[in-house]
Amino acid sequence: MYDASRTLAVLSEPAEAIEDPYIGRPPEAVWPLEETGEDRQIAADPAMPLESRLQAYENIFESEVGDTSLSRARNLERELGLRQLYLKFEGGNPTGTQKDRIAFVQAMDALRRRYEVITLATCGNYGVAMALAASLAGLRCRIYLPDAYHAPRRDEILARGAELVRVAGDYEQAVLASRRAAELEELYDANPGGANTVIQLRAYGQIAYEIYDELRDAPAVVAAPVSNGTTLAGIHWGFASLYRRGKTSRIPRMVAGSSYSKNPIVQAALKGLANCRNLRPEAIHESPVNEPLINWHSSDGEQALRCIRASRGWAGDASDRRLSACSRLLRDREGLHVLPASTAGLIALADHAEPLPPDRYVV
Known part of the structure; x- marks a missing residue:
């Protein structure tokens, strides 16, 4: 049974500093x-x-980029009280990200x-x-x-x-x-x-196709961290394409996660704004943890906001402390070493106000 208070406690524990596994390694060690x-x-x-x-x-692109692993996170399911939680690990790409x-x-x-x-x-x-x-x-x-x-x-x-x-x-x-x-x-x-928007949306749409290849249908929810919003919008684009072609029975609800009060997409969704509005630049303070997430302007923010609303999704944000705690949780429970910013989508999913029914969820 999903327990929101339990989730909050788990993701608020003090966390150690998280290091980027790629920093300090020669390029050949990252990808020969x-x-x-x-x-x-x-x-x-x-x-x-x-x-x-x-x-x-x-040939290089097809053999080395994409087709990243999708694995069920059973230990994390028990920790958070969720069922059938899957992790899409983009760290398998050549330089370690999507x-x-x-x-x-x-x-x-x-x-x-x-x-x-x-x-x-x-x-x-x-x-x-x-x-x-x-x-x-x-x-x-x-x-x-x-x-x-x-x-x-x-x-x-x-x-x-x-x-x-x-x-x-x-x-x-x-x-x-x-x-x-x-x-x-x-x-x-x-x-x-x-x-470049269409080119990049199609590229990220491949993530949806890869999830479909593994699950043979669309999950109930897909959650992802957002900065410019391109990744989230691209995944939604891919699932919408699959649904139009009759490959899936539904389009998943899209969930966006980012740094606390530092992303226009998440702020627009939380406040019920009609459009993705720029934030005040002077209010955006960067840290080593939130750097990949923060923006006062999101280039593809309108597309991301539309896909959240069209899919009946939601958004959430998290402090550096919670992002770091969630990164440590993934390392301890699932053996995945990911940067804190990468966990923003998982936190937004776990923070959902209403109990989530038994189904399949992808982060």
């Missing part, structure tokens, strides 16, 4: 590039025909359109993913990093040959600088939002 073999050589060789490079790159999914499709699009340089702004994970994806495609990568944020994966970005440009200010100012450079220098703009 020699495994890509001949395809890697062809994809990165500008002397090869474009068709051959694209095919080789697609960002590899969009980085590789954006790099392939840039290669197809004959660009030579990709640019984007990042707080860390997307930059590492794009630096790898671009290097495998034989493309240069210029990454704009906000001075106001920590950059624990900076060395990994540089190790992949990317150019790093520091920008005074926050993430949104780094995005503006990157987009301005893309326009002036005719670089490929890989930032979220705008023309």
Whole structure:
């Protein structure tokens, strides 16, 4: 039986500092590039025909990105009082996050359109993913990093040959600088939002297809952490596609989790706002724990908010303390070492005010 008070107690225990398992490891230790073999050589060789490079790159993408594990978390079920709770572990991707999914499709699009340089702004994970994806495609990568944020994966970005440009200010100012450079220098703009929205939604839609492949139907709920909102909106896009084609009996309720009072999507959902409104930039304070989640502006916030409401889902937020406690809980009960920010969706699911009926839930 689901017990909300028990869940709150479990997720509020004092937590140890959680370290990123990828920080401090050489790129080869994270992903041995020699495994890509001949395809890697062809994809990165500008002397090869474009068709051959694209095919080789697609081979790398299909063999190394996605198809991440979905496992039932029985120990966590007992701890939280939930039934049939499944964990989708995106740490199995080459650089350890779901960002590899969009980085590789954006790099392939840039290669197809004959660009030579990709640019984007990042707080860390997307930059590492794009630096790898671009290097495998034989493309240069210029990454704009906000001075106001920590950059624990900076060395990994540089190790992949990317150019790093520091920008005074926050993430949104780094995005503006990157987009301005893309326009002036005719670089490929890989930032979220705008023309890239459809590309990235389709890429994240693959997560829904992978869940369907394992469960053979849609779960009752899918919960995910949100920052720009692209991942959540993409998963919903994938399940909506499956439902339209008669593959599933339903579309899951979508649940968004983020840092306490620091995300426009979650705040709009909690307050019942008609639109996803920007937050006050001066009210957003970054920490090593909440950095992947916080935003005063969410690029795909409207799409994410619409999918939450269309699916009768909900949203929730959590303090750094609770995010860290949940990360430790996953490590102790399920043997998964994940960053605290990755647990925001699980906390939002567990915090649901009403008892959750026996069904299948995916985080």
